[in-house]
Amino acid sequence: MRLTVVDLSVRYRGHAALDAVALEARGGEVLALIGPNGAGKSSLLRAVAGLQRHGGTVRIDGATTGPVGFLPQDHGARAALTVMETVLLGRRRALGWRVPEAELARAADALRRLGIAKLAGRLLGELSGGQRQMVMLAQVLAAEPAVLLLDEPTSALDIRHVLSLLTLVRELTAASGLVTLVAIHDLNAAARFADRVALLKDGRLLAEGAPREVLTEARIAEAYGVAAHVHAAPDGHVAISPCRAID
Numbered sequence: 001m002r003l004t005v006v007d008l009s010v011r012y013r014g015h016a017a018l019d020a021v022a023l024e025a026r027g028g029e030v031l032a033l034i035g036p037n038g039a040g041k042s043s044l045l046r047a048v049a050g051l052q053r054h055g056g057t058v059r060i061d062g063a064t065t066g067p068v069g070f071l072p073q074d075h076g077a078r079a080a081l082t083v084m085e086t087v088l089l090g091r092r093r094a095l096g097w098r099v100p101e102a103e104l105a106r107a108a109d110a111l112r113r114l115g116i117a118k119l120a121g122r123l124l125g126e127l128s129g130g131q132r133q134m135v136m137l138a139q140v141l142a143a144e145p146a147v148l149l150l151d152e153p154t155s156a157l158d159i160r161h162v163l164s165l166l167t168l169v170r171e172l173t174a175a176s177g178l179v180t181l182v183a184i185h186d187l188n189a190a191a192r193f194a195d196r197v198a199l200l201k202d203g204r205l206l207a208e209g210a211p212r213e214v215l216t217e218a219r220i221a222e223a224y225g226v227a228a229h230v231h232a233a234p235d236g237h238v239a240i241s242p243c244r245a246i247d
């Protein structure tokens, strides 16, 4: 599995949201997309998902389309469906009038992996924002994509669920040979869970590489206008402490 993005550009009414971005990711890799608000992370994910008109090329194993699972930033999920029904929708291509036992088991497994099996019978519209975020990820995972695109999947989660979700994504990516692109604002989470990091600003790729190469004090100042202290955590990951905004 290989995802190749060449010369990707996205324009909205003449405004360049992405400009000549090139990226490559191999199966088993988590690539974190970071950068300030409006940098172009969501536009990049939507273009790769095939949901956004763009210039340049996106190739999944050399083909223009492939099995892509996309979790948008605002999934707008308020339907009067149960959690189990919502996850089964991720398998709609495999379903007919009857839902085979194997499909129910697969959906239940996706819920179990995310630690939300007990929500299976609840209505989606009656869940908390964080619970809904995890259900929508379970739906995306149930479809067994080869490329997983996650737009701020942890924005509504508490610290424990942030850790468990990102650990699961990392394990699944490695075990199933997926390519995972995850837009995320939490630089410490990116440093800990991503194999590589792509830093965007104003639609351009400022830097790309291993977290310790990209997440330097100079790059953070350049991209975010923030003075930060970057040091090695005891477990070997880089740790970032934002200190103050730079005028």
Ligand SMILES: Nc1ncnc2c1ncn2[C@@H]1O[C@H](COP(=O)(O)OP(=O)(O)OP(=O)(O)O)[C@@H](O)[C@H]1O
Pocket (backbone or CB within 6 Å): 012, 013, 016, 017, 035, 036, 037, 038, 039, 040, 041, 042, 043, 044, 073, 183
């Ligand atoms: N539908 C749209 N119409 C017009 N402009 C848009 C549209 N969507 C995004 N933009 C603009 O494109 C640029 C990139 O937006 P995008 O949502 O890709 O950034 P982002 O890095 O995901 O931001 P955030 O971290 O705030 O989610 C921004 O300047 C934004 O205002």
